[in-house]
Amino acid sequence: MDVNMAQLGSITLFLAFFTTLYVVFAYVVGIATRNVRLVASARGGVGGVALLVSLASAVLVYLLLVGDFKVLYVAQYTNRALPTLYKVSAFWAGQAGSLLLWALVLFLYAFVVAYFHRGEGRDMVPYASAILMFIGLFFLYLLTFVSSPFETLDFTPADGQGLNPLLQNPGMLIHPVTTYLGYVGFAVPFAFAVSALLLRKSGVIWIKLTRRWTLITWMFLSIGIIYGAQWAYVELGWGGYWAWDPVENASLMPWLTGTAFLHSVMIQEKKGMLKVWNVSLVMMTFLLTIFGTFLTRSGILSSVHAFGESTLGMYFLGFLALMTLGSLYVLFNRMEVLAQENEFESALSKESSFLLNNLLLVGAAFAVFWGTVFPLISETLRGVEVTVSAPFFNRVLVPIGILLVVLTGICPLIAWRRSSFENLRRNFLYPLGVMLVVMAGLAFYLRDNLNLGALLAYGSSTFVIATIVLDVLRALRVRQRVTGEGLVVALFRMLTRNRRRYGGYLVHLGVVIMIIGIAGSSIYDVEVTKTVRVGEVIEIQGYTLEYTGIDLEQRPPALQNVVANVVVFKDGQRLGIVRPEKAFHPNSEGPVTEVAILSSLAHDVYVILAGWDLDRGVATFKVKVNPLVAWLWFGAYLLVAGTVFAVWPEGRRLAADREVNLAIGRGSG
Amino acid sequence: MKKSWKVTIAVVLVLGAIAYLGYTGFESATVYYLTVDELFERGSAAVGAQLRVRGVVVGDSINWDDQSILLTFDLQGEQALLPVRYEGIIPDNFVDGTEVTVGGYLTPEGVFVADELILSCPSKYEPEVEGEGS
Numbered sequence: 007m008d009v010n011m012a013q014l015g016s017i018t019l020f021l022a023f024f025t026t027l028y029v030v031f032a033y034v035v036g037i038a039t040r041n042v043r044l045v046a047s048a049r050g051g052v053g054g055v056a057l058l059v060s061l062a063s064a065v066l067v068y069l070l071l072v073g074d075f076k077v078l079y080v081a082q083y084t085n086r087a088l089p090t091l092y093k094v095s096a097f098w099a100g101q102a103g104s105l106l107l108w109a110l111v112l113f114l115y116a117f118v119v120a121y122f123h124r125g126e127g128r129d130m131v132p133y134a135s136a137i138l139m140f141i142g143l144f145f146l147y148l149l150t151f152v153s154s155p156f157e158t159l160d161f162t163p164a165d166g167q168g169l170n171p172l173l174q175n176p177g178m179l180i181h182p183v184t185t186y187l188g189y190v191g192f193a194v195p196f197a198f199a200v201s202a203l204l205l206r207k208s209g210v211i212w213i214k215l216t217r218r219w220t221l222i223t224w225m226f227l228s229i230g231i232i233y234g235a236q237w238a239y240v241e242l243g244w245g246g247y248w249a250w251d252p253v254e255n256a257s258l259m260p261w262l263t264g265t266a267f268l269h270s271v272m273i274q275e276k277k278g279m280l281k282v283w284n285v286s287l288v289m290m291t292f293l294l295t296i297f298g299t300f301l302t303r304s305g306i307l308s309s310v311h312a313f314g315e316s317t318l319g320m321y322f323l324g325f326l327a328l329m330t331l332g333s334l335y336v337l338f339n340r341m342e343v344l345a346q347e348n349e350f351e352s353a354l355s356k357e358s359s360f361l362l363n364n365l366l367l368v369g370a371a372f373a374v375f376w377g378t379v380f381p382l383i384s385e386t387l388r389g390v391e392v393t394v395s396a397p398f399f400n401r402v403l404v405p406i407g408i409l410l411v412v413l414t415g416i417c418p419l420i421a422w423r424r425s426s427f428e429n430l431r432r433n434f435l436y437p438l439g440v441m442l443v444v445m446a447g448l449a450f451y452l453r454d455n456l457n458l459g460a461l462l463a464y465g466s467s468t469f470v471i472a473t474i475v476l477d478v479l480r481a482l483r484v485r486q487r488v489t490g491e492g493l494v495v496a497l498f499r500m501l502t503r504n505r506r507r508y509g510g511y512l513v514h515l516g517v518v519i520m521i522i523g524i525a526g527s528s529i530y531d532v533e534v535t536k537t538v539r540v541g542e543v544i545e546i547q548g549y550t551l552e553y554t555g556i557d558l559e560q561r562p563p564a565l566q567n568v569v570a571n572v573v574v575f576k577d578g579q580r581l582g583i584v585r586p587e588k589a590f591h592p593n594s595e596g597p598v599t600e601v602a603i604l605s606s607l608a609h610d611v612y613v614i615l616a617g618w619d620l621d622r623g624v625a626t627f628k629v630k631v632n633p634l635v636a637w638l639w640f641g642a643y644l645l646v647a648g649t650v651f652a653v654w655p656e657g658r659r660l661a662a663d664r665e666v667n668l669a670i671g672r673g674s675g
Numbered sequence: 676m677k678k679s680w681k682v683t684i685a686v687v688l689v690l691g692a693i694a695y696l697g698y699t700g701f702e703s704a705t706v707y708y709l710t711v712d713e714l715f716e717r718g719s720a721a722v723g724a725q726l727r728v729r730g731v732v733v734g735d736s737i738n739w740d741d742q743s744i745l746l747t748f749d750l751q752g753e754q755a756l757l758p759v760r761y762e763g764i765i766p767d768n769f770v771d772g773t774e775v776t777v778g779g780y781l782t783p784e785g786v787f788v789a790d791e792l793i794l795s796c797p798s799k800y801e802p803e804v805e806g807e808g809s
Contacts, residue, residue, distance in 0.1 A: 243767070350682045358682070365686060369693035376697065380705070391708040393727055394701075395778075401700030402693065535764060537741040595770045616764035617741050626741045628764050 012077050015065040015156035022058035022113075023146040025051050026139055033136035045132050049120050052135055055142070056117035063110045066103065066155050070096050076162040079103060079155045085168035087563040087592070092174050098182045099173055101303060101318065102155035107182070108299065109145040111190040116142060119194060127211045133201035134194070141193055144325050153318060168563070171591045171598040177237030181230055185257055188227025189295040192264060194219045196292035199285050200333070203340040213271045213284070218653045220271075224264050225649040231257050232642040243599040245533065245612050245630040247638070250399045255378040256298030259371045263291040266367035269417070273360050276422070278347030282337070283364070285344065289333040294371070296326050306382065352424035359417045366406050366413070373402040408462045411521055414514050415470040418507070419477060437472035444468040455530070463525035467518045474511050502656075509652025516644030519637050526634030527610075533630040535616065540623050547631040549611055550575040551584075556618055556625060564589040568597070570615045570625050574604050581606075586615040586627070610635040706778070711752025714781065727778045728787060730757060734771025750777065750787075761789040768794055 029051035036044030066079070070093045075081040083096040083103075098107045116138040123131045149155070195216040202212035234254065239247035248254060267287040273280045300306075304319030350357055377394040384392045419433040445465040449456060485496045501508045536544050544551045552573045559567045569587040573580060584604050588597035604611040610632040617626040711730035714721055730750030736758075737748045746765055750757040759777055769775070779789035 353681060353685060358685070361682070361686070362689065365689045366693075369690060373693065373697050377704075381708070392705050393708045395704045395706065398697070398700045398704030401704070402696045405696060406693065535744045537744070594768070596768055599767050614764065617739065619741070624741065626744070626764065 011065055011069055011074065012156045012158050015062050015069070016150075016154060018058050018062040018065065019146065019150050019154065019156070022055050022062065023143070023150045025055050025058065026143045026146055029055065029139045030136060030143055033132055033139065037132055037136070048132070049135065052113075052116050052120040052139060055139070056113040059106075059110050059113045059146075062156075063097075063106060066097060066106060067094060069156075070094060073166065075164075075166050076158050077155075078157045078159055081159065081163050081166040083166070083169055085166040085563075085593070088166075088169055089174075089563065091179065092169055095173070095178045095182075096169055098186075099169055099178075100155075102149065102153045102157075104182070104186075104303065105145055105149050105153060106155055107186050108190060109142060109149060111186050112138065112142050112145065112193060115190060115194055119197070123215065127215045130198055130201040130205060130207070130212065130215070133204055134197035137197040137200055138193055141197075141329075144321075148318065148321060152321060168591070168593045171564075171589065171594055172241055174563075175237055175241045177233050177241065181233040181237050183230075184226045184233060185230030188223050188225075188230050189257075189260065189298065191219060191223025191226060192260060192288070192292045192295050194223070195267075195288050199288045200336055203285065203336050203343060206340065206343050208281070208343045208345070210271075210275050210278075213274060217271070220264070220268060221649055221653050224261070224268060225646055227257065227261050227264065228642070228645055228649075231261060232639070236639065239635070240601055240603065243601050243614050245531070245614075245628075245632065247527075247635075250377070250396050252378050253302050255374050256301040259374050259378075260291045260294040260298060262367050262371035262374070263287055263294060266364045266371075267291055269360055269367075270364050273357055277357060279350075279357065280361075280364075281344040281346060282341070285337060287364075287368070289337065290368075290371075293326065293330055293333065296322070296329060300326060301378070354420070354425040354430070356417065356420050356422045356425075359413055359420050363410065363413045363417060366410050370403055370406045373406075374399065404459055407521065408459070408466055411463070411466040411470060411518060414518065415466070415473040418510065418514070419473055433473065433477070436476055437469050440472040441465050441469040457529050460525050460529045463521055467522050470514060470518045474515060478508075478511070501651075505652050505654055505656050509648045509650075509654075512648025512651055513645050514648075516641045516646075516648055519641030519644060521641075523634045523637030523639075523641060527632045527638065531630060531632045533628065535626065535628040537617075537624050537626040544627060544629055546629050547609070548576060549609075549631060551611070551613070551627070551629060553625055553627070556620060557585075561589075564591050564598075566590045567600075568615070568618060570618065570627070572602070572613055572627065574611055584611065584613050586613045588615055588618075605636050607634075607636055609633050708776075711750050711755050711757045714757065714787075715752070715755040719783070722781050722783050725778070725780055727776055728757065729774060729776040732769065732771060732773045732775055737765075737769070737771075739765055746792075750775070757787055758785070759787045759789055761792050763792065766792060766794055 029048045032044050032048035032051065035041065036048055069077050069080050070084055071090065073080065073084060073086055073093070079100060079102055080096075083099040084093050088096070097103045116135060119138060120131060120135045195212075198212040198216045231254075234257065235247040238249070239245075267284065270280050270284050270287060274284050300319065300322035304322055306319055350361070352358065377398050380394050381392055384390050415437065416434070421429045442465075445461055445468070448461060448464055452460070482493075482497055482500060485491065485500050486493070489496065489499075491499065532547055534544060534546050538544060538553045540553060540555050542553060544553075552575070554571045554573055557569045557571065559569055561567050567587050567589045569585050572584050572586065574582055574584060582604055584602035586602040587600045589600055590597050599614055602613045604613075610630075612630040612632055614628040615625060616628050618624070706725050706727055708727045708729070709717075709721075711728060714726070714728050728750065730752050733749040733751050733756070737746075739746045744762060744764065746761045746763060748759055748761075750759055761777065761779075773794060776791075776793040777787060777789035778791035778793070779787055781787050
């Protein structure tokens with residue numbers, strides 16, 4: 007019975023592959039010959055494939071849940087003792103399952119595109135669908151012929167090998183899925199951009215149609231990156247959340263170019279400028295998601311994410327080359343469609359500030375790209391193996407990051423075309439003042455431990471917050487004066503009647519709060535490693551940690567948990583107890599560290615049990631005090647909330663809203 | 676025409692600044708990544724330079740002193756054996772046969788003083804897709 011299920015999975019993928027082949031063919035021929043029926047049949051095929059791939063995914067989930075160890079994938083990533091939730095998450099623990107997840111997300115997206123895009127720009131849908139299905143064809147080819155999750159063994163093992171204990175963390179449930187939702191999502195704006203070019207549409211219709219897609223995709227990628235960082239922080243036990251690991255870089259690069267894209271499309275919408283640039287950006291972003299999948303899935307780079315060598319690499323490289331050449335061909339072939347409608351008029355304008363923002367984001371992406379692939383280039387061309395370490399990335403990206411924060415304050419408020427002195431004074435004088443006061447205060451507060459990077463990061467962050475607060479208060483006051491509404495009503499109406507602007511502000515606030523957390527935790531972290539007896543204390547940064555003993559516990563699936571009890575005090579006050587542990591898992595040599603973290607707005611006290619000796623009554627702890635880490639996570643929540651707020655359908659605008667907008671001297675945008 | 680020149684100059688300046696940052700930071704952050712054997716081939720020429728070296732941990736050689744928080748162990752190459760000193764705690768999965776990368780420098784006495792210790796892979800969980808089960 008169960009073997010039949012694995013076969014069912016294989017057959018389903020097989021059918022999906024050939025249906026997709028037909029769909030691509032039917033779209034191309036149908037579009038070329040203007041055969042409406044053929045295009046309609048292709049659209050039906052998209053639904054069919056989405057159904058088939060969903061079915062294959064359901065079969066894999068079923069096999070994982072029942073623990074059919076005759077299936078290689080199930081035997082490799084699960085065992086009997088594994089909690090149910092992690093059995094499901096084993097879906098994407100390995101290569102074949104990850105490819106299936108990619109395909110599943112892509113075909114569901116393609117289904118939504120094919121069936122739910124109505125109204126203006128409808129003629130692009132068959133083109134976009136064909137492109138999405140062609141991308142899907144590649145993944146289905148891999149799943150059917152190269153790396154199938156339904157491969158079976160010729161015997162049935164008594165138990166599986168189990169899931170790597172490092173992957174048994176709630177992060178495993180969220181990080182891979184959101185990252186893939188983000189990665190794959192960029193295929194949609196890419197497909198529409200190429201469709202617009204093929205149809206010689208010079209307008210912003212493809213941007214308008216994909217604005218929500220792009221924002222939501224970008225949000226998922228952001229969540230994926232942040233949860234990856236948090237997972238590393240709580241699980242890997244080295245006390246940090248970002249290591250410039252190639253796999254991390256792989257997700258950061260499309261995020262950077264995608265962020266650039268989100269901003270530069272506004273210039274095209276309002277001014278008809280940067281058209282070539284926008285198409286290039288969305289192509290670049292999509293190609294970087296494929297490149298990122300290539301990096302993580304091919305095992306070509308040594309990395310903490312150790313995925314192991316596989317034959318997949320060449321396929322990905324070939325596909326990447328094909329998509330790159332195809333994109334370039336379409337871009338150059340249709341260059342005349344993308345003529346610019348306006349010129350840059352002044353260096354002090356919204357257009358210029360957005361251009362600078364874009365250059366910095368893409369420059370950052372390029373620096374990350376260079377640092378990530380240089381070891382490959384060096385090994386291939388010179389036969390010399392090298393590694394590029396964190397100082398390179400920090401040196402380039404910290405200054406870029408600080409400039410970007412400053413722009414975050416300037417871009418939304420600087421005037422179009424040419425900014426007057428009056429515009430600059432009105433919007434930026436007070437925030438500059440607040441910034442200087444805060445920087446002076448901080449310089450005094452941190453005088454023993456002054457760091458230029460920290461000072462600039464906090465100064466620029468303050469500037470952004472002040473610009474936002476000032477603008478919101480001003481608009482609110484105007485609204486109240488014009489409409490006579492009460493404070494709460496006025497605020498609510500103002501925010502919800504211009505979701506794009508205020509959602510953007512919320513995202514900016516989130517990013518700035520994250521920057522505050524990143525600067526604090528990367529510059530002012532301290533650590534100490536010490537061996538203590540029961541009753542002895544470790545002092546660090548005003549915290550006192552008292553070791554009170556070891557408990558031996560047993561919490562399945564671990565065989566044994568060695569748990570240390572550490573009471574944390576600050577200024578003589580007892581804050582709580584932390585219980586760092588080492589867990590012994592079956593199938594794992596040596597124990598696995600489980601970090602304990604006592605988190606507050608000011609500091610994370612991060613405690614690792616490094617060793618213990620019950621006979622001597624001693625235990626060794628590595629303790630880190632990481633300032634402001636909580637801000638990083640809190641900022642990320644704001645970023646998500648802001649994006650959701652911005653994409654939420656906007657209510658009807660009333661005459662009063664227009665009047666208010668006029669009164670603040672703003673268009674209706 | 677004049678206006679687009681201004682913009683072009685600004686673009687070149689920004690890109691130039693980023694390239695300058697990258698160029699000046701690159702040399703110092705790029706370190707050789709050697710195997711234990713390659714390190715020994717370089718001999719005394721390798722002494723003192725920042726390097727990363729990878730090899731396989733020899734289980735019997737692992738010694739950790741919890742008072743001085745000092746971890747010493749030998750890294751095995753194909754032929755050569757490299758003694759390593761690392762001030763820090765024992766990472767997870769650090770057992771006989773684990774492939775690790777150490778970052779640091781070689782002393783004239785032939786001991787590698789590491790300030791970073793990275794585990795390449797928890798080998799148990801590698802998806803040895805090809806050939807497994809046969």
